[in-house]
Amino acid sequence: MSEDTADSVIHRKAQAARDGFDAREMSPAKALRLALAKSAARLMGLALAVRTVEQTTLPLSQLEDRMGDDGILILLDGPDQALGVMRLDLQMVAALIEMQLKGRVMEGAAEARPFTHTDAAIAQPLINAVLDGLDETLKEAEITECARGFRFGDRVADARSLALALSEPEFDHFRLNLDLAGGAKSGVLDLVLPKRPSNPKTEGGVEGGDRAEKLEQNALNAPVTLDAVLGRMRVPLQDVCDWTLGTILPLSHETLIEARLLAAGRHLVAHVKLGQLNGFRAVRLVDESAEREYARPELAPEEDLAAQALDLGSDPLVDLSPLPSLEDNAPPHHRKSGLQGLGAILRI
Structure with a gap:
């Protein structure tokens, strides 16, 4: 192409x-x-x-x-x-x-x-x-x-x-x-x-309500970078230098269903599940208390999960196509809460 x-x-x-x-x-x-x-x-x-x-x-x-x-x-x-x-x-x-x-x-x-x-x-x-x-x-x-x-x-x-x-x-x-x-x-x-x-000011300057409104707008409009993290592992630098196209990294069973959403400084924002929404890679925020009441799908054997999640083939991106749709699999209180376009992508 x-x-x-x-x-x-x-x-x-x-x-x-x-x-x-x-x-x-x-x-x-x-x-x-x-x-x-x-x-x-x-x-x-x-x-x-x-x-x-x-x-x-x-x-x-x-x-x-x-x-x-x-x-x-x-x-x-x-x-x-x-x-x-x-x-x-x-x-x-x-x-x-x-x-x-x-x-x-x-x-x-x-x-x-x-x-x-x-x-x-x-x-x-x-x-x-x-x-x-x-x-x-x-x-x-x-x-x-x-x-x-x-x-x-x-x-x-x-x-x-x-x-x-x-x-x-x-x-x-x-x-x-x-x-x-x-x-x-x-x-x-x-x-x-x-x-x-802008809105007219009073003779004594900006009213307290105007200050609060402006502060709220600035806070809501501030840019924030969020990273969806599948997992962390320690690998010797020598092994990393030997990585090539098609290298498979061993990940645990829970990697794709217990990812984390991190802000700057590795601050934990929320636990998320990785999947798809309207054809896009996406994550869904997880309410841990509610998730305990929602049945998890059965996990594939470790070798099948690795093959599904990390079979790179000719594309250096992780193939997420087997992942379930977040819209379909979400419980009623979670549907339409996916963050569209926020994908977890692994490059070698």
């Missing part, structure tokens, strides 16, 4: 996972992704898939460096004389022009060239449609933390002129990495909107 084919399969799986999550919860980043994909298909018949969406806070001092000079820069007009930015890179612009002139996107990357007002005019209907779709989705989801009401304004010659035209101290920066026409081209779209003003 070529690298491009592997990437395509991974992207399709990731897209399916994102679509399922979108059905349960909406956010500005997800609203933008949906608005872009729908607008491109409706206006131009362009099959556009969003690989990733990144949302960050962008200070005005970093705007010029972040936008660069390899894309067309469009100034967006908003309510109360607010200004935003949309940037389409060369591949995105080329795809739009090819769809307009030839009815399809040509394979391969487009060659670098200067941008013109004609490029901006071709992109204008799509830009306005994306902004309208974003506003509509945010309104339906009652999301107020993202600025709305922006429209196509004018093309800006370069990032330096763009930075001089803006005055807000901070912006919400959305960067979308795109697959165009089934991978014929790969593009990037940036949307920069001024951050909405």
